[in-house]
Amino acid sequence: MMLLGRGLDARDNQTRQMQDAVSNVEKHFGELCQIFAGYVRKTARLRDKADLLVNEIYAYAATETPNLKVGLKNFADEFSRLQDYRQAEVDRLEAKVVEPLKCYGTIVKLKRDDLRATLTAKSREAKQLSQLEKTRQRNPSDLHVIAENELQRATMDATRTTRHLEETIDNFEKQKIRDIKNIFSEFITIEMLFHGKALEIYTAAYQNIQNIDENEDLEVFRSSLYPPDYQSRLDIVRANSKSPLQRTGSSKSSLRTAQISHRMLRKDEEEDEEEDEDDEEDDEEDEFDATKEVR
Secondary structure (H helix, E strand, C coil): CCCHHHHHHHHHHHHHHHHHHHHHHHHHHHHHHHHHHHHHHHHHHHHHHHHHHHHHHHHCCCCCCHHHCCCCHHHHHHHHHHHHHHHHHHHHHHHHHHHHHHHHHHHHHHHHHHHHHHHHHHHHHHHHHHHHHHHHHHHEEEEHHHHHHHHHHHHHHHHHHHHHHHHHHHHHHHHHHHHHHHHHHHHHHHHHHHHHHHHHHHHHHHHHHHHHCHHHHHHHHHHHCCCCCCHHHHHHHHHHHCCCCHHHHHHHHHHHHHHHHHHHHHHHHHHHHHHHHHHHHHHHHHHHHHHHHHH
């Protein structure tokens, strides 16, 4: 009877360890599942924000000078391509990391059912042992034999159930270790693939930005400020905006020319008048001489 009691105690310790192992997995796998799911959601939101950024860059590029427009558009193309890989990252993380962790909710539930079956069998065994003790105290031979037979059946049932639970928990432990290795290996592989591709794309995007010709775009900008007919209009403005000295000199020159022309005209008129007077004097002299001859 003492050996039987020790066997029950040993199985009780085994069962408690199994319960602790299952509870530990239930707790920490649940936490890991929630955190990885949050990680995936954050990555998906980052992809959405990146899509908004791409659209804004396209809109801004359309308003800029040629080189800057091309550089920004090429950058946006590369950044948009990166978001396709980010979407693939999200899908793979969901399938290879989050879903396997979710499955442990069902696995843990099944293991708890096995534990309950074992506990039920052990409880029946302990009850039969207690009844046997009471029967032996009363000491009727027939009841003693019957109680021992019941106890033997209960012990066999408990032993069989415990052995099944041991095998189940052993398989559970092996599967847990294998799944943890697979889940974290998949996580690392997915992240390495994404970040490797991201490095390649960011390198191309960086080169597109560096290839923008600042001087050429600056010339285009300056040309937009000064339209083609600007120089001819500038010449007209300059011609109409001579200094006062230039305008005074020009006026004086014109006045001097007019005065000279006037003086020359007066001189010609005076000479004509003198010639007319000379002609009249000659006529008077001729008339005077003719009178004298008549006399």
